[in-house]
Amino acid sequence: MSLFSYRFGVLMCISLMGMPGYIHAQPRTDRLLRQLLFNNVDSLFHHVITHADTYRLQILYVQINRDAHNRPHFHTYAYHADPDAYFYPASTVKLPLACLALEKLNELHIPGVDKYTRMQIDSAYPWQIPEWTDSTSENGYPSIAHFIKKALLVSDNDAYNRLYQFVGQQAIQEKLHARGYRHVQIIRQFMGLTAEQNRYTNPIRFIDADGHVLYRQPALYNPVPVSSGPPIWVGNAYMDREGKRVDHPMDFSMQNRISLQDLLYMLRAILFPQSVPEKARFHLTADDYHFLYQYLSQFPGETNYPRYDADVFYDTYVKFFFRDSSHHHLPPGVRVFNKVGWAYGFLTDASYVADFEHHVEYMLAATLYVNRDGILNDDQYEYEEIGTPFFYRLGQIIYQYELHRKRKHAPDLSRFQIPYEQRDTTDTRPTIKQVDN
Template sequence: MKYWVLIVVIFASCSNPIETALSSKNELIKTVVSDIKKHEVQILFTQIDTSSSGEMIFTDYEYNVNTNQYFYPANTIKLPVALLAAEFMDANENLNLDTPYIIGDDDNLHTVSDDIRQIFAVSDNESYNRLYEILGRDYINNRLREKVLNNTRVVHRLSTPEADKASRSNIRFFPGYTEDVIELKNQTDSDITPVTIQGINKGKGYIEDGVLKESPMNFSEKNYFPLEEQHVLIKKLIAPEVFPAAERFDLSEESRTRLLSAMKALPREAKYTSPEYYDSYVKFFMYGDSKDAIPSNIKIYNKVGYAYGTLTETAYIVDTENDIRFILSATILVNENAIFNDDTYEYENIGIPFLAQLGREIYKQEKERRE
């Protein structure tokens, strides 16, 4: 099947669906739009249609997207790492997603497939950190450059001491009872090169070791995953044929299918039965401000991130009953006091409600377009 992409329509056009969504009279939107520059909002939206001959057609729209304007990507960085881990396992004929492995001195067996399950179902940090130990920042970033994701960079683990250390844990894979153990030993990465783009110093202060530092927080040695490249990565997963062969990831069709299945799985579908893991636990668009069950006809293939006051989501959203498909990516900063790392952010009363309503506004337009 052939795929092609139509022209990008910029925000200035009155027919831009993002502009229409942001002009909503809904208070969840208006609260942010009234001071949208402060919130550092960026939005990308792709309509998906099918031609009479069965070809997929993308029509792209954007608002305030700037790859050179830094925002902290938080857990969205797990998306490319999960993809690259699946690709890494595919590339070794003796390994697969279900091959057991042990990390460091830990006696617990893990699999990449289970790490991916936990990453997308509840955004588990330890699972991400294990995949980081397997791949390392040099491999991750070199591979992303090869696939023309030139501005994304992964340089540290998440929520762990010495998150950015160059040395990595030894890994032992166990392909089978009759095969030799495959080891990754004495792995060390290059030093981090600081990022030098706009917005790398944020706020008027930050907390370090319990002490307020009255100067902007420097993010130059943090991960970065610009919104445009998040959006492109979703496209490469759902429709790799759109891209030249050299720019596609070398995933087997089975691995790609399993990765997409993990991305859309709700926590309860991924073995998380605790009430704290409600359907929209890590799905902000359309449903993030509700703990009600997501309707069975709505499938959301996504990754969210939230940390340091920044909320981000990139998602492929499908309504199987109404033949609606679209891609939506957005980021917003909610940090009223401009102090970072103080755990005082407006996630619940401004950020998540905005993203939820943005998703609903876009979905409403798409449903009307189908009628």
């Protein structure tokens, strides 16, 4: 028996990776995408797509066709897509949090308070952590802009927690649901807090360069109980907070959640706001949009603040559809505007790809679960063995198809051409080699 046959024979003998609670209506699969996927002969890729239930696989591919006036028209193709099928969204929830934080600043209408204004975060309860300074920023202080940069560039967890604390649990839910994003529940920070502790957020103040308080936000509390709904079982067992094994599936009903459809539509609402109903858009300024476009697509190694190590946080570090183990750069002329997440064995990427050299654009999103032993919280997941190779292969299938797909009108992509930062070669500060993500 070959190593490959043995490896995937073992995979097929696991407990279908938490199949209880994963029974839904027939997932949607469209012929074109199915044909594209099954034309690929890579054995690992073929195994995953033919066992989509086992891997909780979902894929959405969006063709974008421009008319004579450069207006985009979208057509979505699905493979095994089901908005009711649970996957743990991990860091992908940082995308809507970035938008909600910018939106809240705009709605405050306080002179001198914007995304670049210095912040100081206090604590009101024992489990909360204050943050008055930030050595990775240019002025030494935190700000909403700096948190968003870190959340998008390398998927920094502390940055997400601070955005969550600024917006507040209640507002997050209400604002996203009001926009029609119904398959969303963002109720947890990435701090190991209890469900009750996550209802509380830190007191925050915005200050000017002289330390004068411009705006003070008190500690917030969500008085609306979070309805967990029925249990969402994943895995066979899990390791609890004390490191002890619990021999039954883990319930994710009180964890964050988002459907792949909602996640990709949020990205579309950011990049193509005029293409979605006004209700689904975020209330952002032109500068907000430009800021998001830059840091959704800028490389960590191009950025001066924070000064990430370009060898550790290489160009495709958070670009799963182009992340090859032997090649860490995007094709010439390509930029990817996206957000990824990985945790508990789940990997997810929602991307807009723009190839300025070949005048190609499309959107692609996928989620996958790789946990051979069925145990959660044991840090034994097949991210590098199965997950990222699958995402890279999927990305290449769609990219190559798009390179050869005929278009009636070539897209004008100039609004996505960003004057990216250039790394200051005279800067002698040590680079950042590790983050909590």
